[in-house]
Amino acid sequence: MLYFLALLSTIIAMGKSAAIVDDELICTCTDVLCRELGHCALGEVKDICGCCNECARDNGEPCGGIYNHAGICGIGLRCQPNDFRQLPGTCVSDK
DSSP: OHHHHHHHHHHHHTGGGEEEETTEEEEOOTTOOOOOOOOOTTOEEEOTTSSSEEEOBOTTSEEOSGGGTTOOBOTTEEEEOOSSTTSOEEEEEOO
């Protein structure tokens, strides 16, 4: 239940760009206002809908999950999945 609430809050925070219908993510990038990013130490990546940029995740930060809702790791890192595949993983060094 907590996981569902976290996913729902992520989608609500994205505004009208995403919805889940019949367990499928449906994205609409029309009229989406993307927030302005400050400095992203590991660069920028697209959000789960590909509408807006967000900062890439750093070592030890959450990543992945359903539709990568928890974010994408920066260069030189990979997302170590959670044992419960639907939950977010953690960014770790890919070395």
